[in-house]
Amino acid sequence: MMGQKFYVTTPIYYVNDSPHIGHAYTTIAADVLARYHRACGHQTWFLTGADEHGVKIVKAAAEKGLTPRQLADSVVVHFQEFWKFLNISNDDFIRTSDARHEKRLQAIMERLLQRDQVYQGKYEGWYDEGQEEFVTESAARENQYQSAISGKPLVRYSEPSWFFRLSQWREKLLAYIQAHPEFIRPESRRNEVLSKLADGLEDLSISRSLAKLDNWGVSLPNDPTHCVYVWIDALSNYITALGYPPIGQEGDQGRWDFWPASLQLIGKDILWFHTVYWPCLLMALDVPLPRTIFAHGWWTSEGKKMSKSLGNFVSREVITELCNEYSRDAFRYFVLREVPFGADGDFSRQAFQLRYNVDLANGVGNLLARTVNMIGRYFQAQVPQPDPSAGAQPVQQAAEALIAAAGPAMEQCRFNAYLDKVQDLVNATNKFIDVTEPFKLAKDATQRQRLGGILYACAEAVRLVLSYLEPFMPDKAAEGLSQLGLAGPRRLDQVGRWGLLTPGQALGKAAMLFPRKL
């Protein structure tokens, strides 16, 4: 499959919260995909950002004696710095308070009005301010008129509001989901959406009175007393960041070619917004739908739900500390290796260290070390000649298996399957060394050619291992490859084949890539 363009998004993160493993997980996954596609030579665009409007921010700011913008400005840097720290290669970072977003969002609202997709009505009912979500009467009663999530009292709203004709899109959306199995994944989430859609769909209130919001929102072009509902505001970022719709300013032509998105990653908590509101909004705008919305799972920590009071919260600070001890690449590797993407997983220091030692220190790192060491010792640190009599077929087969599996695995966000194949190649190569015993052949001058062939195969396997790990572990891959004497940006579609190491090439300096941790 020669997809030439790849556009991946994360949700824009709400600046009421500071970054934690949940944010990091989605963002690392998106980064790995972006790096992989760039390495394949695809035109790639990777967007993340911050969601800044809403009553929650207004209130939080007031409590701190700040304006909403001051609060947003102070929190958003935590995300931006954290992404830099985790080596996230996003091409853009959009904030819903950016002028470029606000103007385009207003243009979107105008377009919806022109298309008769929005009408004025009256909203009366319960509202969960923590979730920025309306609650039905029956659901409110069920929970004693408190938020099912936060337990805080629901607020009674009664006000004129603008509504989006969501209900009119139900049939089309259902048909679309049924015709496109890859649209919502994993399949269990797709079934949930289909099941809930079967229950019906009501029009959606998409405006709020600006008076309650300290003017912290995007006003409706046709009604300056109201602003756009935060979810419509937030979802629109995926297209406004690409310059849609054009508003006669810079950035208009920039990136729209990247739409429709190849992949929009989300947490399972925001499934409904992204698989119903979002596609219906796009249909109402006559904009094509993204190819795939992928909802991943949640992390627990040390076997329990994360909570600040339990002390098991995997915060930015905790992750930073782990990265400083084990390397940020090890953390990136762990979160995508430990659990199938889509399923829930548990984060524990023990599991992290175990995975680090087994896969990285004892596996990849040790293989690199013994390979570089032997070539250094027996061939003056120069890549030897390949030799068909080396018996390296098992290694080469594992390499071919990795090469064949990588694309499909990435296509389906099966990161752990991809990494399994990498590990298989490591294991096959370690076994190869033990079976062929190059360290014994080195004592016999008549075996020199065969010895070279064996070590060539080892070096070649390590080169491929590191090349394929590069999207996950950019720093470590570069360090490891430099020990093989390789440098510079590497295109997987050019270097991801067996037999490309050049005999005679000088190795670089050896060093422990992943020191074992006790």
Added chain:
RNA sequence: GGCGGCGUAGCUCAGUUGGCUAGAGCAAGGGAUUCAUAAGCCCUGGGUCACUGGUUCGAUUCCAGUCGCCGCCA
């Protein structure tokens, strides 16, 4: 309460359309080695495949019910 999923070796899980002695990784025990980060390699698991019935020549795999866990919805 409705819909859906799950319950397989100590742990985490694979097990296509039912059929050779039920598998992998990790952990644990033993062995032969030394190039390497005391890492790597080899050997070792006999588990009522939740329970009970049923269909079948034969079910972990199909059906029904029971118990337990989880997700979405109400």
